[in-house]
Amino acid sequence: MDKQAALHHFKEHHFTPLLESELDKLEAKFHRCQAGLISDFKQSFRDLCAYILSMQQQGLKEPIGYIHYSFLRTQMLEQSYLYMVEAYSAEWYEDDSDCKLTYDASWAYAPMSAMLENLEQQRKIYMGAINSADVERLILESAPFFHSFVDSLVRLAIAESVQSPEYQAIHKAERLLIRTGEYRDISENLYVWDQEPLRADEVFEQLMQSSEEEPYVYENLKSLSLPHLHQFQKDLRYNDFSYSDLRGSQFHTCILLGTRWQQANVEGGSFQGCLLSDTDFRYCHLKGVNFSEASGRVDRENGLRTPGLCGIRFEHANLDEADFTNVHSFEHAYFEGASMQGTRVPRIYQQHWKLSDSQRESIVWTE
Known part of the structure; x- marks a missing residue:
């Protein structure tokens, strides 16, 4: 040999x-x-x-x-x-x-x-x-x-x-x-801080011009007022939307890998069909949000362990009436302290998610 x-x-x-x-x-x-x-x-x-x-x-x-x-x-x-x-x-x-x-x-x-x-x-x-x-x-x-x-x-x-x-x-x-x-x-980048926050109108324009071919990534988008923002098939990975007002915003089939939303308000919004691996929704306002068809895909081949190590974090979030219908690869999602009154969750996640007794009782389990 x-x-x-x-x-x-x-x-x-x-x-x-x-x-x-x-x-x-x-x-x-x-x-x-x-x-x-x-x-x-x-x-x-x-x-x-x-x-x-x-x-x-x-x-x-x-x-x-x-x-x-x-x-x-x-x-x-x-x-x-x-x-x-x-x-x-x-x-x-x-x-x-x-x-x-x-x-x-x-x-x-x-x-x-x-x-x-x-x-x-x-x-x-x-x-x-x-x-x-x-x-x-x-x-x-x-x-x-x-x-x-x-x-x-x-x-x-x-x-x-x-x-x-x-x-x-x-x-x-x-x-x-x-x-x-x-x-x-x-x-x-792991974290970005700006002494002078970006202007909401400038960020809106940049987001609207972005695409999967021209991604808008790794940016500090904290504390912005962008209600009813609509994003379709955009690559927005690793952006930080924490503390922002995004009520009613629609993210449809977007790449949101590693994004942060801590204490953001996305009430009544949608993440339908989005890639949400390693996304941080801790303390986020997510009442009535549509997560249907979203994915938390993990990579576990050829030594790769990312994305997926961080899991999807919903600790202390308000998920009342949120809809997780037909989500994929959400086994590593965390809900400690989250409000889940009327949250729609596929029954298959009963065995995967670590939930309190009150959370289990308040969830609407679906087939």
Whole structure:
């Protein structure tokens, strides 16, 4: 067996099955320990903000425009799973005043150590065709799969984290972005804040001009008045509509992956046929909203665990008289503290959703 054939066989029969097994176990841990992981992240974020403010009070740091969480692939083989957390001014990488701490993500990456040890033993049966460097390369290539768990945790935690007094106290640039990704490489927005809120008429115009081919994504659309907005087949993923007035708004077959709607008012609106994977409706006003035909699709192939890790969050929302007829892949939806008086729900979700006795009694179960 030549090297390429050996590597193919090794990856198919040893590496990939082991990776899938470890990711399955990590996903179970992610859900089981989520509250504690969020609490730890929030504390680390408060520590970062306190450090930023200390530097600013000494005149060593300009108003913050970027906070960046970076995983360091080169340190992983040394079993160091610390994220570099850096705060920059609006100049981003041109800001040369170092302001950095670390975030310990070993809870997500620890399986890589066990995988390395296991695969080092398995490679020996290939009689020298596969060496340690080959194993290390495969391990490092898997880093983004583990990063997706950290990414999802930060998305779940960040809305509460930015309410902390420590974050509120730091001096911010006109726009502040919280991002994550590989160090000095591709990254994406997790949170966007604007000192001067966007104007509702400008946002309306941009939304109307957007399309699936020209998406309008990763924007801060908080605290806007956009009642009776109509959007059809638009790609609006990862936008933040929190605190906005969207009463009666119609979103039809839109891509709303990872969007936030905390404390928004969408009463009497519709998300019919929309993709709602990882959508955050916590504390949202959703009375009478039509969710029929919506999807919470998850990806669980070839090591992928996103979208779907965050689930669809309805905690403490008002879902009275909302309609979940014919929703798909809503197994990972969360309803703690939600009002569900007269909510129409397919009976198949009785066994999937964790509901209180009062919620079960108030729901109208449909076939």
